[in-house]
Amino acid sequence: MEIIRGKTSRDLDFNELTERLAGRNRIILDLGTGDGRYVHSLAEKNPGWFVIGLDSCRENLHENSRAKMPNMLFVIASAQDLPGELSGLVSHITINFPWGSLLESLLTGDPRLMRGLEAISNSMASLDLRLNGGALTQAGWSLEAGADQIYSNMIQAGWQVNTPAAMTASDLRNYPSTWAKRLTFGRDPHAMILSGWFAYAQSVERKAMVDR
Numbered sequence: 001m002e003i004i005r006g007k008t009s010r011d012l013d014f015n016e017l018t019e020r021l022a023g024r025n026r027i028i029l030d031l032g033t034g035d036g037r038y039v040h041s042l043a044e045k046n047p048g049w050f051v052i053g054l055d056s057c058r059e060n061l062h063e064n065s066r067a068k069m070p071n072m073l074f075v076i077a078s079a080q081d082l083p084g085e086l087s088g089l090v091s092h093i094t095i096n097f098p099w100g101s102l103l104e105s106l107l108t109g110d111p112r113l114m115r116g117l118e119a120i121s122n123s124m125a126s127l128d129l130r131l132n133g134g135a136l137t138q139a140g141w142s143l144e145a146g147a148d149q150i151y152s153n154m155i156q157a158g159w160q161v162n163t164p165a166a167m168t169a170s171d172l173r174n175y176p177s178t179w180a181k182r183l184t185f186g187r188d189p190h191a192m193i194l195s196g197w198f199a200y201a202q203s204v205e206r207k208a209m210v211d212r
């Protein structure tokens with residue numbers, strides 16, 4: 001898979017990734033990481049964790065990816081075509097304030113995204129998904145209706161998700177991502193969070209019933 005540090009990108013194969021992850025059992029993936037500020041902050045505060053930021057746009061990553069931290073990695077990839085090297089590794093996924101095709105895939109329940117999320121998740125994987133009103137308005141949805149639609153799609157895809165909850169101004173202010181900060185001071189500071197985990201055991205049971 002393609003990784004980036006500063007302005008330099010290169011290929012990282014499965015063996016090198018395995019070496020970098022050795023001894024770490026909490027692996028976080030931030031999907032649609034933007035400028036990587038959240039990943040940088042999380043990796044700095046939690047040296048025992050391994051934090052990966054992934055985005056399809058490389059330009060915004062130049063600054064935060066430059067820091068030499070052994071527990072941080074930035075990947076250039078599309079959310080609809082997640083790297084096979086991450087299969088079964090990720091214990092927690094964050095998707096913070098998605099827009100564009102990432103938001104569209106969540107709204108349509110795009111199987112390329114949903115299967116990819118399942119493929120990269122380990123058997124205990126959890127997920128936090130934060131949505132902002134402005135991005136949903138641009139996509140033609142109200143915040144509440146969009147959040148409900150994504151909630152249904154996640155359940156459909158095998159995730160056990162709590163019903164969407166509003167984020168308060170203080171939640172946004174204290175959240176260390178660039179878009180959380182922008183929203184705090186923007187025109188439409190409404191945001192919601194969906195949290196859940198992948199119902200691996202349940203999906204195995206469901207498959208067994210279908211196969212029977």
Ligand SMILES: C[S@@+](CC[C@H](N)C(=O)[O-])C[C@H]1O[C@@H](n2cnc3c(N)ncnc32)[C@H](O)[C@@H]1O
Nearest residue numbers: 032033034056057078079096100102177178179
């Ligand atoms: C509003 S920004 C949020 C950035 C960051 N999560 C934050 O909280 O500051 C949305 C990000 O989603 C990324 N994105 C949109 N569609 C994507 C896709 N299909 N695959 C990967 N990243 C995508 C964009 O490039 C952008 O960086």
